[in-house]
Amino acid sequence: MSYSLEQLSRHVQGTVHGDSQFQIQQLKSLTQASSDDIAFVNGEKYLTQARQSQAGALIVSADLVTTLADQFQLIVVDSPYLAFAQMTHLFADQAEFEGVASTAKIHPSAIIGANVRIGDFAVIGANVRIGDNSQIFPQVHIAENVTIGHSAWIESHVSIFAKATIGDHVRIHANTVIGSEGFGFAPYQGQWHRIAQLGSVRIGNQVRVGSNCSIDRGALDDTVIDDGVILDNLVQVAHNVQIGKHSAVAAKTAIAGSTEIGANCIIGGASAIAGHLTIVDGVQLTGMSMVTKSILQAGVYSSGTGSLDNTAWKKAVVGFRQLSATPINALLKQIKLLTARVDQLESHPNNVDTTHERANTKPE
């Protein structure tokens, strides 16, 4: 698996400065690359690191050509990071299994496209449809009436239920569950009465779902993940959640029932978003955010306190609890009134206004 600079350059719509027949063995980081590898320079701030690299060739933007052309073969592109992303696909390894395993259990009514690979012990239910060029790994379970588009990548131990519909070019990583039952129970006389979930899950095109995620089916309507959304690992998407186009959700985030997240949002890892909220387009949440109210304006939002030395933290928490009896603004008000009284004393030290409403300035 080696490529000439010309081949690589064509793949990323770049131009070669240097020997276009130079052979590249691997794509590596600047620090790990050796003389037959290529690395990428993600902007001027990596210039020093680039100059020290042992790489044979670099992917750079036009403004760095004159600086680096003496030392390296170059592929020049608009966005080196994008070119790097595109080039990784040439160097990626391929899945081992081919064709449809004889041990896979495929219901006769299932419709399987051309050039589909299905791994050992996979179970494909009645009326399932799988589009061309899809890869279904071993031990996957796709239950009855699920529809999957073309060029899917569904890793081992994934479970898909609830007549889910999944678009084209969707990647679902190992051990993820799609379309299991939403957490819906009617409390009545001290017990929980299960609400059978009747909705489905609809996943658009070019969606990526990480490993060990849970995406529940809707209660009556559907749970919806729109085109181009990317989810990291261990993400919880509750029933009837909607996530808009090209939003990203980092690992271990939980989104509670019926919440709608707009397009082009970036949700930091380990965040928790309460149910029945609206998060508009373009919202970014930093890691471990706790969202209990709708966010109706694009921007960056955060919560939590960050870590402190344990001794200092204990004291800060004591202070935090004291805020419940004495908010900051109450202190501010007391200081303001006290200041006015001192102003008065300073201006007229012998003529104090004894009608001053002193009670207000006293701490409660």
Next chain:
Amino acid sequence: MSYSLEQLSRHVQGTVHGDSQFQIQQLKSLTQASSDDIAFVNGEKYLTQARQSQAGALIVSADLVTTLADQFQLIVVDSPYLAFAQMTHLFADQAEFEGVASTAKIHPSAIIGANVRIGDFAVIGANVRIGDNSQIFPQVHIAENVTIGHSAWIESHVSIFAKATIGDHVRIHANTVIGSEGFGFAPYQGQWHRIAQLGSVRIGNQVRVGSNCSIDRGALDDTVIDDGVILDNLVQVAHNVQIGKHSAVAAKTAIAGSTEIGANCIIGGASAIAGHLTIVDGVQLTGMSMVTKSILQAGVYSSGTGSLDNTAWKKAVVGFRQLSATPINALLKQIKLLTARVDQLESHPNNVDTTHERANTKPE
């Protein structure tokens, strides 16, 4: 799958106002229902939405009959939400697989009840017992000596170990692990020495466990989930935890080792409860709660700060850290002393008490 109003009404112990032979195709939300569907009105606050609905029939409480009888067929019940929950089961789809798959690997010593369904490539170990009418999905692994009651629903890729005993009418969603080893290690000379876990897991009747949960076996004694408990997805239940009857735990909550949670508790999603604590009956935790001490009184508890605009949040965190050096009550004390001195100045401007212990009022 269509039902007459009479059939539906009988299922929820209600009474029909209108044409009892009217045929219902689907159960839908008020906004999505069309003329051959039924929807439910969850109290007077949904009255406007109900009046605008295209539903052919509604589930209502008695007080709304006169208002809605002109426009809709009605099923009248005590609790429309409960009736809705009950009615969902009539409209739910059924699992595809029937009987015991020829590809399932069932140990000859296992005792399988009547009318049990076992899916393809399921593995049932020695001395396992499974009660009547249970559904074991494809690719499930039930290890040796596990006992499961009747009417179980165990979805794909569930793993059950450690001689766990599971009651009747239990539902365990896909890719959940029950009875894997608890996280028990003795630290000794800078290394972790594994404590083989000898306890089991006991799960009562009518329990619901979501997808991708981990419920560990106990160290010496058992981990216990009592009757009627409902767990959402991605929940961690550590070794020797006990959860009391009819408690609910929302998604992504972690409960550390040996903690006991009472009955009728509601634990909000993404909460973390430390080990060796007691949470009494009737405690509610709001989402993302952090519990480091026992809670010995029923009530609603919360923690965290909620999300803020990132710029404001950064400033608030600075303030939070300053609380570790200067708690609120220290400020309050300073203001109080200063106020006393100003009182004194105002009362006797020319006769200040110079013995006043001024040091106390000075910021440290």
Next chain:
Amino acid sequence: MSYSLEQLSRHVQGTVHGDSQFQIQQLKSLTQASSDDIAFVNGEKYLTQARQSQAGALIVSADLVTTLADQFQLIVVDSPYLAFAQMTHLFADQAEFEGVASTAKIHPSAIIGANVRIGDFAVIGANVRIGDNSQIFPQVHIAENVTIGHSAWIESHVSIFAKATIGDHVRIHANTVIGSEGFGFAPYQGQWHRIAQLGSVRIGNQVRVGSNCSIDRGALDDTVIDDGVILDNLVQVAHNVQIGKHSAVAAKTAIAGSTEIGANCIIGGASAIAGHLTIVDGVQLTGMSMVTKSILQAGVYSSGTGSLDNTAWKKAVVGFRQLSATPINALLKQIKLLTARVDQLESHPNNVDTTHERANTKPE
């Protein structure tokens, strides 16, 4: 499965006080043990509990021998907790399956060691190597080119990809995913462009990974878990994370990409550690810590606020938000200036310094 005190004592390098042929049926807690069981006394603070125990024998340290020898048979050791840990292995149950199941799908090029057990419907890819005495549970998927050392324990539904290399004596609990693709996407013109992940995962010896964990492969370099590390359940380890020797990570923790955690760290459950950080050796994080900056000094660190009664919490959060407009130190400064003015008034009540810069003392 019963053992004489002599047998047990030899296993933990202890000495018997009493009848060395006394037969022990089970290892139990002090409170649950009966007359043919053994329990352990973890230090003097458990002395009262020990005296009330029905156990036939106890594991104790030398200083407790005289106190307890009248009442119990004893095994005397340096560390009773360590001895308990070692002794659990004698009483642990064994996996049911033996040899290599005929239903397992093993690629002919895979090299399987001596005395390896492989469960039903396991899938072992091309060029996989598995060391002697390893146990691969049913339905595991080990993809092509993965290497696993000897004495491995790999539970049901584990998925291992990306040419991962795994050391000796490694235990991986059910439904964990190792070597799935890291969450790497280049944002370009409003869309996410997938970066195929080319790195691997390297796991050392004596490592323990809990159930439902996700450990991603590296982007270019590898994700590395060093010898003796123990991970609890539902842990997220992102691409290119490194975890040093003998560190412990409790359940539901997320470690974001490229973060390096040192040796002998203890990370509390449900913590979230941002990406590209350094945590040095010997750091402890209490539960639910939020780490957004590197920690460069050993010690104990914490974050969050702990749970409060909901009404008090709401008020405290209002106070927290007010900190963003008015940090504690601003209040402190105001009080300090006001105090100076009162000092001045008290010293010279009739001769106020009117040049005093009053503006500073006014609340903004």
